[in-house]
Each structure stands twice: as structure tokens, then as C-alpha cells.
Amino acid sequence: MAQTSGLEELLRGERGAWDSFVRRYAGLIVAAVRGIARDTGEIEDLTQEVFLRMCKEDFRLLRSFDPTRAGLSTWITIVARSTARDAMRRHRPVSIPIEAVPEGRLAIDPVEPVRTLKLPDALLSPRQREILTMLYDREMEVFEVAAALGIDPQTVRSAHHKAMIKLRAHFKSEVE
Amino acid sequence: MMRTDQEPEQRSEWASDRLLWQRSRHIDVPEDEAARFLDLAAFADGLLDAEEGERVAALLAADPDAAADVQAVRSTTCLDHGPRELERVVTRALAILPEAASPAGRVIAFVPRPGRRLLQHVAQWGSIAAAIAMASWLGFSMGSDTSLALSTPRQSSESALPDLFDPANGFLRDLGEGLRT
Numbered sequence: 001m002a003q004t005s006g007l008e009e010l011l012r013g014e015r016g017a018w019d020s021f022v023r024r025y026a027g028l029i030v031a032a033v034r035g036i037a038r039d040t041g042e043i044e045d046l047t048q049e050v051f052l053r054m055c056k057e058d059f060r061l062l063r064s065f066d067p068t069r070a071g072l073s074t075w076i077t078i079v080a081r082s083t084a085r086d087a088m089r090r091h092r093p094v095s096i097p098i099e100a101v102p103e104g105r106l107a108i109d110p111v112e113p114v115r116t117l118k119l120p121d122a123l124l125s126p127r128q129r130e131i132l133t134m135l136y137d138r139e140m141e142v143f144e145v146a147a148a149l150g151i152d153p154q155t156v157r158s159a160h161h162k163a164m165i166k167l168r169a170h171f172k173s174e175v176e
Numbered sequence: 177m178m179r180t181d182q183e184p185e186q187r188s189e190w191a192s193d194r195l196l197w198q199r200s201r202h203i204d205v206p207e208d209e210a211a212r213f214l215d216l217a218a219f220a221d222g223l224l225d226a227e228e229g230e231r232v233a234a235l236l237a238a239d240p241d242a243a244a245d246v247q248a249v250r251s252t253t254c255l256d257h258g259p260r261e262l263e264r265v266v267t268r269a270l271a272i273l274p275e276a277a278s279p280a281g282r283v284i285a286f287v288p289r290p291g292r293r294l295l296q297h298v299a300q301w302g303s304i305a306a307a308i309a310m311a312s313w314l315g316f317s318m319g320s321d322t323s324l325a326l327s328t329p330r331q332s333s334e335s336a337l338p339d340l341f342d343p344a345n346g347f348l349r350d351l352g353e354g355l356r357t
Contacts, residue, residue: 018272019270022266026269032248044264048265048268052272064211064214065214069223070217070221074217074221074249075213077248077252078216078217078245078246081244081245115206116204117204118203118204119204120201126234127227128231136194162227164193164196164197170200
């Protein structure tokens with residue numbers, strides 16, 4: 001993909017590739033950040049934060065980009081907006097009067113909270129979850145599930161198969 | 177109730193799949209941010225298959241910020257920012273030195289300190305010299321005691337043999353005399 005040319009060199013740590021990357025995507029990142037922040041100084045700081053995040057820990061985030069799944073510009077826009085929003089939340093002063101906050105909520109978490117999801121919500125589509133619920137919790141037959149959802153029994157089998165592959169892969173990686 | 181028509185192998189697979197499904201519903205997983213970015217980008221580019229598209233759409237329905245990000249991809253066009261501002265942004269970003277660009281580590285061998293080596297040499301040769309001096313003095317003292325004992329006329333009852341075989345007596349006597357004077 002032409003859009004990702006230079007990415008390999010960048011991940012190898014070539015200084016020239018970093019310069020090209022910055023020059024090529026700085027405008028896009030600034031534009032993406034402008035959707036979150038308005039002040040010029042703030043936009044510059046947030047753009048810098050996006051670049052820092054990209055090359056942090058030996059380009060860990062950039063290494064996770066998969067050109068077969070999405071375009072680099074799209075991915076950078078998503079990362080830039082998310083990073084800018086997180087940074088704004090961290091820096092923004094609390095505007096609620098302290099008396100209005102219940103005491104229990106004033107406690108500060110020792111570590112930054114990580115958002116968690118139920119495993120099926122993270123891995124499976126709503127249709128897959130529904131099919132597994134019908135098959136295993138309600139103990140329905142495949143043709144009953146197909147009739148209830150108004151789809152072909154083969155589609156039910158296919159959705160079930162794909163869902164189980166994902167669950168098995170998750171547990172396998174957990175064991176490893 | 178329903179699986180009685182299945183083969184034993186199929187029944188066992190059904191039971192293990194059911195167990196896996198039930199177990200998964202009680203597990204919380206931390207959100208994988210890198211995977212989420214890719215999901216959103218793939219969704220925005222319309223590159224997901226139907227099942228994956230449904231899954232990401234469900235996540236977007238529960239997360240308005242993520243939905244806004246996907247929406248923004250379509251409307252974000254590269255900059256109408258002033259060139260001077262952009263140049264400032266570029267200059268700052270170029271100043272970030274990627275960690276991978278740092279030179280590879282080099283092992284530097286420790287060189288033994290010269291003072292320590294000299295001290296070892298002095299101690300070695302000093303102890304040898306002291307041992308030689310001690311042996312020489314002891315040999316000289318024993319020899320002179322022996323010759324003195326043999327040359328002095330003795331009464332027959334006195335035997336020179338103890339002095340000959342035990343020079344320490346003569347040595348101690350000499351020291352005693354030295355102290356008295």
C-alpha cells in the first residue's frame with residue numbers, strides 16, 4: 001500500500017523515516033485534533049502528545065497498525081482524536097463545586113482505571129451472542145434458532161463456528 | 177433434552193463449547209486500545225465483514241466518543257492551519273528522538289585500578305624479602321650459638337648436645353642478656 005511506504009523504515013528506527021512521517025502527517029493530525037480542541041496553543045501541545053504516543057515504547061502503537069485492515073490516514077485520525085480527548089480530560093480542571101460531590105467519589109484511584117468489557121461483548125457480534133445464548137442457554141436446536149431469527153440454518157452454524165473460534169483463540173492465548 | 181440424536185463425539189464437543197461460552201460470560205477483559213483503534217479505522221473505511229461490522233457497530237452505539245471519531249474520519253481533511261503554525265508543530269515533533277534511533281548499547285570492560293596492582297606487588301615482594309631476612313638471621317644466630325657452644329671448654333658432666341639440638345635456648349639466653357644490658 002503506497003500510503004504505508006516508509007513505515008517499515010520508521011519502525012526500524014531510521015531517523016529520516018521519522019522526519020518524513022512527521023512532515024507527511026502533521027497536517028492531518030492537527031486537523032484531527034482541531035475537532036477536539038480550539039485554542040491554537042492547545043492544538044500544538046496535543047499534536048505533540050499524539051506524536052509522542054506514536055513513538056513511545058519503540059513505536060508500540062504504530063507497530064499495532066495493520067495495513068490490511070485499514071488505511072493509515074484513517075487510523076491516524078482515530079488515534080489522534082482519542083489521544084487528544086484523553087489528554088484534555090486529564091488536563092481539564094474539575095468545574096463541579098467540591099461540596100456537590102459525594103465524599104466517596106473524591107477518593108483517588110491509585111492507578112489509572114482501565115476500561116473493562118465482558119468477554120463476549122469484546123469479541124462477539126450481537127448476532128453471535130444471541131445465537132450462542134439460544135443454543136447453549138436455552139438449549140434450542142439449530143433449526144429452531146434459524147426460525148426464531150428468520151435466517152438460514154447454515155448461517156446459524158457459520159456464526160456459531162466463527163464465534164467459537166474466537167472464544168477458543170482467546171482462552172488459548174490466555175493459557176499461553 | 178435435545179442432544180440425544182447426536183453422536184457421542186458431537187455431544188462431547190457440544191458440552192465443551194457450552195462450557196466455554198458459559199465461562200466467557202463471567203470474564204471481564206481490559207479493553208485492548210490498539211485493537212479498538214484498528215476496529216474503528218476498519219469500520220470507518222468499510223473494510224469489516226458483516227459479523228465484525230455488527231460487533232463494532234454495537235460498540236459504537238455504547239460509546240458516543242468513538243462514534244464521533246468514526247464520523248470525523250469522513251469530514252477531516254488535511255489542514256487549513258497557517259504554514260507558520262504547522263512548521264512549529266513539525267519542528268517540535270522532529271525534536272522527539274525515537275527510542276529506536278538511539279545507538280546500540282556497548283559493553284565497556286572494567287580496567288583494574290593501577291594502585292591496587294602496585295600494592296599487591298609490594299606486598300608480595302616485601303613478604304619474600306622479610307622471609308629471607310628472617311631465615312638468614314635465624315640461621316646466623318643458630319650457627320654462631322653452635323660454634324660458641326662447641327668452642328667453649330665444658331666440664332664432662334655438661335653436654336653440648338641439648339644446645340646443639342635446641343638452639344632456642346641459646347637464642348633466648350642471648351635475648352635475655354641483651355635486655356639486661
